[in-house]
Amino acid sequence: MSAGADQGSTKRVYLFGAATTDGDGSMKNLLGGKGANLAEMASLGLPVPPGFTIGTDVCSVYYDNDRQLPESIKEEAIAALNEVARKVGAGFGDKANPLLVSVRSGARASMPGMMDTILNLGLNDETVAGLAERAGDKRFAYDSYRRFIQMYSDVVMGADHGVFEDILENHKNLKGYSLDTDMSADDWQEIVTKYKEAVQEELGKPFPQDIHEQLWGAIAAVFGSWRTPRADTYRKLNGIPEAWGTAVNVQAMVFGNMGDTSATGVAFTRNPATGENAIYGEFLINAQGEDVVAGIRTPQSLTEVARAETGDTNPSLEAAMPVVFKELIEIFTKLENHYSDMQDIEFTIQDGKLWMLQTRIGKRTTKAALKIAVDMVEEGLIKPEQAVMRIEPEALDQLLHPTIDPDAERDVVTTGLPASPGAASGEIVFNSDKAETAKNDGKDVVLVRTETSPEDIHGMHAATGILTARGGMTSHAAVVARGMGRPCVSGAGELRIDYASGTMRVGDRSFKEGDIITIDGATGQVLSGLVKMQQPELSGDFAKIMVWADEARVLRVRANADTPRDAKQARYFGAEGIGLCRTEHMFFDDTRILAMREMICSETEEGRRAALAKILPMQRSDFEELFVTMEGLPVTIRLLDPPLHEFLPHEDKEASAVAQALGIELSVLKQRLADLHEFNPMLGFRGCRLAIRYPEITEMQARAIFEAAIAAAKKTGKPVIPEVMVPLVGFAKEFQMLRKVIVEAAKAVEAETGETLTYQVGTMIELPRACLTADEIAKDAEFFSFGTNDLTQTTLGLSRDDAAPILSSYDQRGIFEVDPFVSIDQAGVGQLVEIGVEKGRKTRPDIKIGICGEHAGDPASVDFCHRTGLAYVSASPYRVPVARLSAAQAAIREKGGTV
């Protein structure tokens, strides 16, 4: 490797594939991605068309020098060009055997389509004849020349390319041609003449016949394209510094369209769809690169096996050009071994000689990624940790759900947020009771609501999918749906739902209850009718990767699960405990909600206690079943959290029925509802504030937990160590008070049963103040669990239920790089988490700290949790595999492991 330029030498131009190759793949910063890649292939001894790269550092020299290339650099380029010509055996400007080159940009980071490219440079009125002669194809030569004039005049000289299109169109009309292929050699020659006249006319100067003038013009144009408004915008959006600059690659042209001994093709070294270890690719004889993808001619298979499979009658490359094929296969193996990964390759065969134009890591499906990674470990090509790093954690999620068949027709009605992955079809229902009834009648239904509330839990369970008009990625609907593994599209803002008439409208399309729709939780699309699905398939490769991931990771992974069903699902996906069991979901069952409402409407402690006594046995049995399911794994139970009004009926009709059932006046119920009304319920009477006011609720819940722990331990023979979690603590005193209530309950249960309980009492850290005073809170709290959903809401001052329109407006303007409710806002919320961890550990060095927000299933957030030294993350059951893999990658990344 030549590091000369970095050390202040005057080297500016780097040869590849000629007498020497000056660079290699590691020199991306200096040579750009393309230049480094070409140098790397050349260094490996592969047949790369020779050329040279002008380094990225010249880009600023160019701008500083008044957009002129300094003479010294021109001299260096000419010397390099001579080397290239010598290698090719042609001459730049040689009338008999002209060297043609391409001039291309190549920045450190890929900026597809942003900058300029010139092909066939070196053609003029004289060399075009030489090319025709040598290629034995005048039509090819003049077609190439007219393309060059068109491209160069547009890109370098600034001509309006419409002019050239008009000339060609007129010519074809005149001749009665309809296709370019109708054009003869003479036609193209005539076009060349007209093009040159047009240049003279429009720009007031002739098209340059001086091939050196052509070269400097093209190089300057590529450097110049670094600072177009379009490129500026792209860089700004992608965080690419202007100072990086672009390199310029000048490379000898090779042609796959020089007769039947020429060809061009693309290949993957393994099957990118299935991961199978078999060459996968196509080629065309006597064609240029763009012809393979253009679809005018049908490309042929590379291997005989593939040809047989497709039943193609055209010969494979293996059969047509066996020598070249053999060389190509050897190169494939060499490249895969060299890069230790599946390659995406472009090649051209000119006159029987193979040229490698490009190799890069190939894109692949998740399924293929798993298979390739596992196979490569088994082939000894990579280590398990590398295999773990090869899988995109986010992509795993799709594997776990049914998805829409990629070939299916999509009649998109509207698009919302992709709130919970997977796709689902079913009849529209507009309320949860109907969803349940329909489900019992054996129907698939999609529950459509303006928004959902805890009262909709049973309907969400019954539905195959959930669609809401309001709410963001972490709205109630989204969070609950992800937890249940139900596909969900939320915040479809164009949706107008009319519950009264049982219809939903989008623009002028209208749907009524019972109409079938499909929602796609991967894209947020709402589709009309039934759409074909693909079922998930968890291959053995998945399991193997997860085993390696579990070996690598340090973070424990728990699940957020409220029911034994969720808990089972979570264990199936590898959860090592429950990090968040929300108890409020347990209150919505028909018999329970009445007792709950009785409690809320009681005006005395006695009344509340009487109602709570009815709830106690039900809570206890819930907890017992959960503990039994988890067989001694840790279970964190959060005490009642939501505002009480969520448990009361809000509509008049239901309110009357409830008042009657409770045996109270409707006015009393309405007054209570009015008393509980809040402007900002998120910042209101909820969390531990309920328990401070009504400690008897905590007392009942703690008793239910402890009694259940004793019963479950007897059943399973595995001791249960419940973790009782107090929500929304902001002041150490709040926690102290409630801890006392919980400890008293434990003592009472111990006294009554004669058993000894082991348990922990800790708190959610979900308010900025809790982070800032974590040292005080940790005096009494045995564990912290960061509730990053609420912490994000308060730190950013942004309600997740109201965020959708704001997020979309911010997204358009590039204010948020990523939705802060999806990936933890490390610069803001992350600082508070770090403060909380540091202060908590200062007081209590061994305090157990985890996170149980939605972020626990997001790879970047998991990486943050790992770096911040948390003990565990607790994610929705369906996100557990994502969290496991992310945790492994975080650990490997920290050790310096890469792909």
Next chain:
Amino acid sequence: MSAGADQGSTKRVYLFGAATTDGDGSMKNLLGGKGANLAEMASLGLPVPPGFTIGTDVCSVYYDNDRQLPESIKEEAIAALNEVARKVGAGFGDKANPLLVSVRSGARASMPGMMDTILNLGLNDETVAGLAERAGDKRFAYDSYRRFIQMYSDVVMGADHGVFEDILENHKNLKGYSLDTDMSADDWQEIVTKYKEAVQEELGKPFPQDIHEQLWGAIAAVFGSWRTPRADTYRKLNGIPEAWGTAVNVQAMVFGNMGDTSATGVAFTRNPATGENAIYGEFLINAQGEDVVAGIRTPQSLTEVARAETGDTNPSLEAAMPVVFKELIEIFTKLENHYSDMQDIEFTIQDGKLWMLQTRIGKRTTKAALKIAVDMVEEGLIKPEQAVMRIEPEALDQLLHPTIDPDAERDVVTTGLPASPGAASGEIVFNSDKAETAKNDGKDVVLVRTETSPEDIHGMHAATGILTARGGMTSHAAVVARGMGRPCVSGAGELRIDYASGTMRVGDRSFKEGDIITIDGATGQVLSGLVKMQQPELSGDFAKIMVWADEARVLRVRANADTPRDAKQARYFGAEGIGLCRTEHMFFDDTRILAMREMICSETEEGRRAALAKILPMQRSDFEELFVTMEGLPVTIRLLDPPLHEFLPHEDKEASAVAQALGIELSVLKQRLADLHEFNPMLGFRGCRLAIRYPEITEMQARAIFEAAIAAAKKTGKPVIPEVMVPLVGFAKEFQMLRKVIVEAAKAVEAETGETLTYQVGTMIELPRACLTADEIAKDAEFFSFGTNDLTQTTLGLSRDDAAPILSSYDQRGIFEVDPFVSIDQAGVGQLVEIGVEKGRKTRPDIKIGICGEHAGDPASVDFCHRTGLAYVSASPYRVPVARLSAAQAAIREKGGTV
């Protein structure tokens, strides 16, 4: 000063007023407040009944020694007691001339009524006779003895004091007495016998005749009273550490009731009501201390002047005991000079001899405090800085408003929060339009609402006072009322308002529109009917103190003012600029609100621009008037902040009218309202989020500000340097974008007018994330203004509009030491302010930082702002004097200045 005990010597007992005085006033930690005070007076050579103090350090010795007093300490106490006896010329237990002592507690901090006291200790069946003999008053002696038995048996021995009351009651019934004064010497002697029998009967042991046993018992009881549940609770509530312990004071008894040469009295060295420099006090001949305050006999004046003023026929002390009077006056002067402050004094004259029992700083009215402080400076007794420290800033607020006559009868209907000071009477009106009409008809009205919204501004202006059923100390009603200087009671939760019938109910009392009520913003009381008021009177003393305060303070004080009227008020109270001009209040005028609504309902940018163009000239003239009023003083203008739905009509009837006026369908208006509905508007689409989505609003406002600045500068000849403030910034990018819009507007105005503008663009720091990323934001922001109202809401996760019931529940349980919306939560919110200041200054060392929340008018918060190094605080106009004084005190305190 003896610091022996601190240095580990074994000294535990400290004499005062005897052969030596071991302590002084600085030794409060060791001797407790009372002991140190007595020692100080004795050291000054004043006639203090001799005694000794057992140090606070013995308290823990007592507890550690199994609640026993160690022998070594008893020995030390006996030695001290002998010194006392020698000084008094009596003997402890001497049958002929017995020494009687009091035993009292005395902690470092005052804990009034929390701990025990024993008087007349040293009496038994023998010494009582000696006392009778020496006093020449057998009735006095036996009355003293029976009081001692009663007190001692109750406090030390744990007898039920009801028993003694029953005995006395029975005796009086038997004898046909109705008053204690009917009791003769023999009656008391009989009672003594019965009391002793009762002790034997109830406790199974005799009342101790051994006077040493009495002494140790009393001392132990005083130490023991440090840890009663009652004292524990008091300490917890007041943050007094248990480890401090209490001292015990044993002091020779003196008697003012030993005949006509004896007397007892209380005095202030100046008039505590007016501050006048004249002795103010009362005394009674032949009486005990409690008789002066008991009101059975009418006390006499101390001075002849006072006697003449009251027309009293009884002689003054000056006339009755001229020698003692002269001595007393000399002592008063000595004490005032010594303490440099007005003293509250207790004294007793026993047999012609003056004894000083107590001196302490006297409580006084605010008016008196101002006069005394100013007088003392003029007398050369204290320095101006000391005078400044003498005034309670909070108390100033009351001076600025009418208050309820302290002698007036109060018919309290209910009590809410004292949301804005002052009192007001008027007819009840339930809506703002009616308030305005009634005001125009010359009526005084109290606006009564469940809660207020920005639409009520005109009604609040028209009303003399505001009463709401909901909302805390920083609810909309409270904040706006304080800003306007209107008295307000908010969150009167018992109030049930029925707008439809035009009535309000509290329990079974009902009031209808037009009924007169009075609200007291100092106490939160709602009173029925018209109540007599006192008008405020700003004396010259007030002005003098404020001049001294302004000289001492470092913090600048600005005001939050939205209108020229507010601005004038603010300047009158000494504001040095406007720190927060909220522009939204400017949109509620009849003509403006329509244009605003048109803007909100427009679906295109063009439509919005057209509506904004109508608002522009009105905004400009508002700003111009404001700038003219402020004559070049700095003015910070906050861009539009509240959620847009606040500008739309929420009731159907009004909505129809508005739709008609706007020329749109009612359904369009309703749809817009539905679109703007939010679950948590506080965390929603408001602040800079509005401006990011609709930059044209910012463009219009910035233009109005800049055009007004140029116009006002021309009018006043004083350059206007507007400070444009972007609200609710959480991300640096938000600020960058809007800064650009504002700068563009300035450039446009400069280009159009040919004038050069000087201005600053800064931001509210009111979200935790803004504090945490202040370094990023400060890259572009030229000033920060901490919006601690919103910052408190988000940091604590507590909506101020919903906080009232939570705060009251927390207050009862001692979770909040002070309402965090009134005084800044230094441990939580304060940390974020410090982080924001530190990070902001790191990026931009000269950044101007202030605070504009409601906290800016709270003394403790102002002190915090001073210590945190802010440049200014911006308070409601009526709080400006409080802020000025608080800022001065903070600066003096920091320099180590004390009272």
